[in-house]
Amino acid sequence: MIKINENFLRLKDNYLFSNINQRVNQYLKQNPLADIIRLGIGDVTRPIPKAITSAIKKAAEELEDKETFKGYGPEQGYDFLKEKIIKNEYRGLNIKSDEVFISDGAKCDTGNIIEIFDKDIKVGITDPVYPVYLDSNIMCGRKDTDIIYINATEKNDFTPIPEELEEVPDLIYICSPNNPTGVAMKKEILEKWVKFAREQGSIILFDDAYEAFIEEEDIPHSIYEIEGAKEVAIEFKSYSKTAGFTGLRCAYTIVPKELVVKRQIQEITDSFSNNLGNNSISINKLWNRRSTTKFNGVSYVIQRAAEAVYTEEGKKGINENIKYYKENTKIILEGLKKAGITCYGGINSPYIWMKIPKGISSWEYFDILLKQYNIVGTPGVGFGTNGEGYFRLTAFGDRDKTKEAMERISKG
Numbered sequence: 204m205i206k207i208n209e210n211f212l213r214l215k216d217n218y219l220f221s222n223i224n225q226r227v228n229q230y231l232k233q234n235p236l237a238d239i240i241r242l243g244i245g246d247v248t249r250p251i252p253k254a255i256t257s258a259i260k261k262a263a264e265e266l267e268d269k270e271t272f273k274g275y276g277p278e279q280g281y282d283f284l285k286e287k288i289i290k291n292e293y294r295g296l297n298i299k300s301d302e303v304f305i306s307d308g309a310k311c312d313t314g315n316i317i318e319i320f321d322k323d324i325k326v327g328i329t330d331p332v333y334p335v336y337l338d339s340n341i342m343c344g345r346k347d348t349d350i351i352y353i354n355a356t357e358k359n360d361f362t363p364i365p366e367e368l369e370e371v372p373d374l375i376y377i378c379s380p381n382n383p384t385g386v387a388m389k390k391e392i393l394e395k396w397v398k399f400a401r402e403q404g405s406i407i408l409f410d411d412a413y414e415a416f417i418e419e420e421d422i423p424h425s426i427y428e429i430e431g432a433k434e435v436a437i438e439f440k441s442y443s444k445t446a447g448f449t450g451l452r453c454a455y456t457i458v459p460k461e462l463v464v465k466r467q468i469q470e471i472t473d474s475f476s477n478n479l480g481n482n483s484i485s486i487n488k489l490w491n492r493r494s495t496t497k498f499n500g501v502s503y504v505i506q507r508a509a510e511a512v513y514t515e516e517g518k519k520g521i522n523e524n525i526k527y528y529k530e531n532t533k534i535i536l537e538g539l540k541k542a543g544i545t546c547y548g549g550i551n552s553p554y555i556w557m558k559i560p561k562g563i564s565s566w567e568y569f570d571i572l573l574k575q576y577n578i579v580g581t582p583g584v585g586f587g588t589n590g591e592g593y594f595r596l597t598a599f600g601d602r603d604k605t606k607e608a609m610e611r612i613s614k615g
Contacts, residue, residue: 208342210341210342210343210344211342213341214338214341214342218334218338219334219581219585219586220243220244220581222585223243223244223569223579223581223585224244226569226570226573227239227241227573227579230573230574237577238577239573239577239578239579240577240578240579240600240604240605240607240608240611241579241600242535242578242579242580242596242597242598242599242600242605242608243579243580243581243595243596243597244581244597245382245444245553245554245597245599246449246599247443247444247447247449247524247528247599248599248600248601249447249524249527249528250447251446251447251448251451251520252446252447252516252517252519252520252521252523252524253516253520254511254514254516254517254520255446255508255511255512255517255520256508257511258507258508258510258511259504259505259507259508261507262503262504262507262508263504265503266503266504273503275499275500276500276501276502276503276506277500278494278495278498278499278500279301279303279304279305279491279494279495279500280303280304280305280306280455280500280501280506281305281503281506282300283506283507283510284305284506284507284509284510285300285303285305286300287509287510287512287513288303288455289303290513291513292424292425292440293425293427293457296425296427296428297433298427298457298459299460301460301487301491302457302458302459302460302487303455303456303457304455304456304457304458304490304491304494305453305454305455305500305501305506305509306453306454306455306456306498306501307452307453307454307501308441308443308452308453308454309410309412309439309440309441309443309454309456310335310441311454312439312454312456313335313336313339313376313408313410313439314335314336314338314339315339315493315497316408316437316456316490317339317340317343317374318343318493319486319489319490319493320373320374320406322343322344322345322349323349324349324373324374325349325350325351325370325371325372325373325374326340326345326349326350326351326372326373326374326375326376327351327352327353327368327372327374327375327376327405328340328350328351328352328353328376329352329353329354329355329363329376329377329378329381329587330352330353330354330355330586330587330588330589330590331355331383331384331583331586331587331589331590331593332355332376332378332383332586332587333378333382333383333410333586334585334586336376336408337350337587351368351370351372352587352588353367353368353372353375354367354589355381355384355386355589356589360386361381361384361386361547361556362386362388362389362392364392364395364396365395365396365398365399366395371403371405372405373404373405373406374405374406374408375396375400375405375406375407375408376408376410377393377396377407377408377409377410377426378409378410378412379393379409379410379411379422380413380414380416380417380422380548380551380552380554381548381552381554382410382412382413382552382554383554383556383581383583383586383590383595384547384548384554384556385547385548385549385550385551385552385553385554385555385556385595386547386548386551386552386556387417387419387422387550387551387552388422388423389419389421389422390421390422390423390428390429391421393423393426393429393432394429394430397426397429397430397431397432397435397436398431400435400436401431401434401435404464404465405435406435406436406437406462406464406486407426407432407435407436407437408436408437408439409426409436409437409438409439410439411424411425411426411438411439411440412439412440412441412443412444412454413444413551413552413553413554414440414445415444415445415521415525416444416525416528416529416551416552416553417551418529418550418551419550419551422551425438426438427457427459433459433461433462434459434461434462435462436459436462437456437457437458437459437462437486437490438456438457439454439455439456439457440454440455440456440457441453441454441455442454442509442512444553444599445512445521445525446509446512446517446521446524447521447524448505448508448509451505451508452501452505453501453505453506453508453509456490458486458487458490458491459487460485460487462485462486462487463483463484463485463486464483464484464486465482465483465484466482466483466484527602528553528598528599529553529598530602531553531598531599531600531602531605532549532550532552532553532555532598533549534602534605534606534609535549535555535596535598535605535608535609536549536555537609538606538608538609538610538612538613539555539557539609539612541609541613542609542612542613544557544558544612545557545558546558549598553597553598553599554595554596554597554598555595555596555597555598556583556593556594556595557593557594557595557596558592558593558594559583559592559593559594561592564582564584564591565582565583565584565585565590565591565592565593565594566582566584568582568594569581569582569594572594576608576611576612577611578608578611578612580594580595580596581594581595581596581597582594583595
């Protein structure tokens with residue numbers, strides 16, 4: 204008899220953002236003329252810079268010619284893109300080409316990386332948090348008792364520190380700048396986490412997808428700016444929000460070769476010891492093995508598009524788009540404060556974390572914004588228990604619509 208993976212039944216019926224779409228679509232069926240302003244899902248709205256689309260066209264045309272045609276590419280990504288990433292994103296941090304893995308999204312990699320770890324380990328996840336971290340661990344069979352929730356609240360300025368832990372996680376998810384709170388960890392806080400991981404033998408899964416929005420000097424752009432981080436951290440970055448690739452799909456993950464774990468099962472083949480001694484396993488080699496088995500690589504055309512991100516024209520266009528979104532965050536912050544609403548984030552990230560009135564649940568507030576103001580946001584509780592009482596807005600909307608949304612809220 205066929206059996207299903209029972210862990211999927213432990214998930215909520217719908218993914219958070221699918222649930223939001225369903226509610227909005229149901230409302231529009233009853234109110235087809237409603238002028239909806241969407242500040243909920245973090246999808247970009249600015250067009251991709253011409254330098255990037257030109258690279259796409261050129262690469263596509265290469266596929267018409269026998270001499271330049273490309274079939275399967277390396278699963279880990281083409282060297283031409285890896286070299287640009289190292290030169291532009293990791294200058295001076297001693298990242299090697301075989302530590303860079305090109306993928307189709309940070310969401311995919313943060314969800315897939317846990318496959319290479321035993322399911323019977325403890326996983327630390329901040330609360331509130333991006334839903335994929337928790338859901339992917341549930342899918343792979345982690346029990347509720349295996350999840351350690353790390354409180355990120357007003358009490359600790361939404362930046363938890365290791366000293367607050369009551370239990371030691373084996374894997375630790377850190378998203379900075381954070382989704383959903385919009386708060387970024389300062390260097391001194393990240394240093395504490397790296398020190399903790401080194402002392403406890405933990406591994407940090409560092410989601411750095413919103414790094415391009417960092418403004419303040421004391422916020423690291425990479426966890427590898429912290430001494431010793433290459434021994435304990437895997438970093439995930441994406442072109443989705445940085446360069447508008449939400450529809451093109453391209454990202455990259457850094458898995459340093461210094462990152463190893465002690466073997467626990469003696470029968471494991473020595474082929475993964477990476478000459479580190481019979482007691483150590485290379486995470487880099489394991490992730491490479493997983494990638495070559497279950498992933499055929501990002502398309503040549505898209506990788507050429509990502510390469511164009513690092514041209515002078517590409518950088519100029521991207522910086523203009525990021526500047527546009529940052530201006531949107533200022534408009535939202537000013538609008539909410541004018542309306543007397545307490546809010547966080549929006550300085551080093553595209554997300555604004557707003558506090559809603561007491562006595563109203565975040566889903567009730569969602570309905571109020573939708574039905575009374577025709578504005579769509581994201582209920583905080585969708586990101587975890589500590590998200591109740593809060594609401595997330597994004598800066599990825601149209602400028603005029605963003606201004607209008609704030610006018611609607613301030614008048615209400």
